[in-house]
Amino acid sequence: MRAGIVGLGRMGRTHAENIVNNIPSIKLVAACSIFEEELIYAKENLLVEETYTDFESMIDNANLDLVLVVAGAEVRPSMVKYAIEKGVHTFAEKPLGLTISEIEEVVEVIEKNKDKTKFQLGFMRRFDEDYLYAKEIIDNGDIGEITYIRAYGIDPSSGLDTFVKFAKNSNSGGLYHDMSIHDIDVIRWLTGREFKRVWATGANFARPELDNVGELETGIAQAQLDNGIMVHLVAGRNAPHGYQVETEIMGTKGWLRIAPVPEKNMVTIFDNNGVKRHCSASFPERFKQAFINELSHFVKCIKENKEPKVTAYDGLIATKVALTCKKSLEENKIIEI
Structure with missing residues (x-):
């Protein structure tokens, strides 16, 4: 499955390296960041094919099956909603947002699109x-x-x-x-x-x-x-x-x-x-193995059309x-x- 990731800080790099080294069912093909050093890392260390500074551009152009949203909590709600509405299966790190109201909006979008797009939250x-x-x-x-x-x-x-x-x-x-x-x-x-x-x-x-x-x-x-x-x-x-x-x-x-x-x-x-x-x-x-297990579970849910164990709710x-x-x-x- 073709995957992209946004955010390559400590948590983002953990997920990205696990995909590259431990989860053969996922191919990391795209990375997004506003920091140049993170994009250089993605090219040189993760060997991604495409890098972006704009999340929506990555979703629109990288032909992704799934995306990992590991950017800051203040931007996660808008990113998750955009990816879900575009039909890209989405894994997001916790917390899903900083306020109850914005998380409730995300939950609503996920529920509305759950028949075609899977979502899982990172409670590893x-x-x-x-x-x-x-x-x-x-x-x-x-x-x-x-x-x-x-x-x-x-x-x-x-x-x-x-x-x-x-x-x-x-x-x-x-x-x-x-x-x-x-x-x-x-x-x-x-x-x-x-x-x-x-x-x-x-x-x-x-x-x-x-x-x-x-x-x-x-x-x-x-x-x-x-x-x-x-x-x-x-x-x-x-x-x-x-x-x-x-x-x-x-x-x-x-x-x-x-x-x-x-x-x-x-x-x-x-x-x-x-x-x-x-x-x-x-x-x-x-929690190295737990991080690997949660992404492997998400991929299995996508392939078998099952609901992930951890929800936006x-x-x-x-x-x-x-x-x-x-x-x-x-x-x-x-x-x-």
Whole structure:
């Protein structure tokens, strides 16, 4: 299948390199970016046939079967709508937009064209083998009724300086929309329940200058689902040891912990410094196979005319919860969803 991609930052390059190196059913033939260095990278490293600086031109002229929209969240809604209406199957990274109203417009366009054009959102944890195994255990009833979930999503400290520079010039959507949205989605998926109320707080101890741009270095949210399940979310950008993603599910008959230690691999080092295990350094490393699996699933859905497992509606609901967390932080109160 002929594919194009818009946006070749860290996430875009992850998807593009996975296609070129790991997904033979997709041929990356076109790339779009407003940055010349990204287009040079696409030609020299990805060997794409065509490069564009205008998204609509790529959709109109590159004869694509599918497109990956990995540009900034502020432009994703218009890009997704244009591609879908032109009949190009579309995979988009999260979040699908920065506001509820613009995401609702995207959902409407996708629903209107769903008989001819497929869409999938990039919630890759649903395709991670560890999370899939945990869901199987939950669905089998092996840990009983879920009572409590704790989820960590913290980026490595090595990226904090870069984020501070980004935050001074761009809108991430806020910590909960940018980071916790994955935990929000995976909790909805694991439990089959919806968020009912949230209370959030946060602070900037390592980078107090983020106060001036309305961003957070570390934040938490307490939540309750519609059946009473208690939830604790921790999101941040300052994990000194590496990329920390951990999920704990407590049930009436047992507990599950997914990646309590973010181990890089199964190797333990014994030397004059003691005993140690290396950690995953980034999300492309930790979820490499999940990223491959989600795109492979999307291609299969296109070929077999099936609905992808992750929908635009999932993105809409996760954004509603994330933005409610942000509102709770700003107003310092519990908010019903």
